[in-house]
Amino acid sequence: MTEARGSAGQNGATHARHTPGTPCWVSLMVHGMATTQDFYGSLFGWEFEPGPHQLGQYVRALLDGHEVAGIGQLPPDRHLPIAWTPYLASDDVDLTAETVRLSGGTVGVGPLDAAEAGRMAIASDPTGAVFGIWQASAHLGIGITGVPGTPAWNELVTRDTESVVKFYQGVFGYALEPAAASDFDYVTLHLDTRPVAGIHGVGHDLPRDRGPHWMTYFETADVDDTVARVTDLGGHLLKAPHDSPYGRVAKVADPEGALFSVIHSVR
Incomplete structure (x- = not known):
């Protein structure tokens, strides 16, 4: 993207049990x-x-x-x-x-x-x-969403959506919503009419040293401030903060090289 499409829960909401595929x-x-x-x-x-x-x-x-x-x-x-x-x-x-x-x-x-x-x-x-x-069983997963420091969205970054979207639909039963723009290769995965994840085809822009991979977005109150703290703490900026239809977003890596994005979501 990679632009996130918002958080799966309401602010501060806790989850009893997740629908399969979430x-x-x-x-x-x-x-x-x-x-x-x-x-x-x-x-x-x-x-x-x-x-x-x-x-x-x-x-x-x-x-x-x-x-x-x-x-x-x-x-x-x-x-x-x-x-x-x-x-x-x-x-x-x-x-x-x-x-x-x-x-x-x-x-x-x-x-x-x-x-x-x-x-x-x-x-x-x-x-x-x-x-x-x-x-x-006892561990039900993420217990809070929609507040800074919590996962906000997960997105598969791949060469093209067509090559893999049928796999995830067949395994987890997702309903598919392709992007409205014909030049934007993106499919949103839905469960119970709710968007839960995305698949983004980036073609030749896919990093050769990474291959197809899942990207996690973490909510933050201030993307620019978070990016500054990432670099102060020994991490790296990979894509500068920018505005998207879903909020302000940036891509970074931690000191060991794990990629993740930070977003201040549009509510």
Whole structure:
């Protein structure tokens, strides 16, 4: 984009259980747990609690006592791209994982239990973009939206929407809303008439070192101020703040290179 299309919830709203296919969690695997927590804690005001322990060295980020994201430790010998990964809700992660395989995707991790918190898998679509699948038990996912420091939107950045949109529609049952402008390759994914995520085809502008990937947008009260703090904290500006129909937005990276966007949404 990449322009976000707004938050999935109302200000301060908490969620009891997410409709299958809804982005319900975002997680980041890094090499430097302490420095990453310092960065996001300073940037968004997050505090951290450990667990679930079945996921190894893993912490949940809290904002005003509500869970908003997770950060885990990569093994020292794993040199994987550092990236935010959205998790899509499922009532049956084993069935969803099998549907992913039958639809041309790949399941790289799981399905596996995360103790009493729930059951999960990590998969990739046919173009290689990685996403998670989450079947909630005690842990119901993101507990607050629409306020600064919370995930506001998730968007798949890919070469073209046609190559992958049928995969996500088949696995999660999304209704599709193509962009009105013929020169803007964008499809919004809907559940129960509600927009929940987007797919943006960028053609040759797709970064060669990244390939197709999911982008998480985080809400902020002031995009320009947040960008300045990102760079002060050791991160990087990738696309300068600019106005869009959905709010002021910028693309940045944290000190380990994880891409994310910040947005002040139009309400």
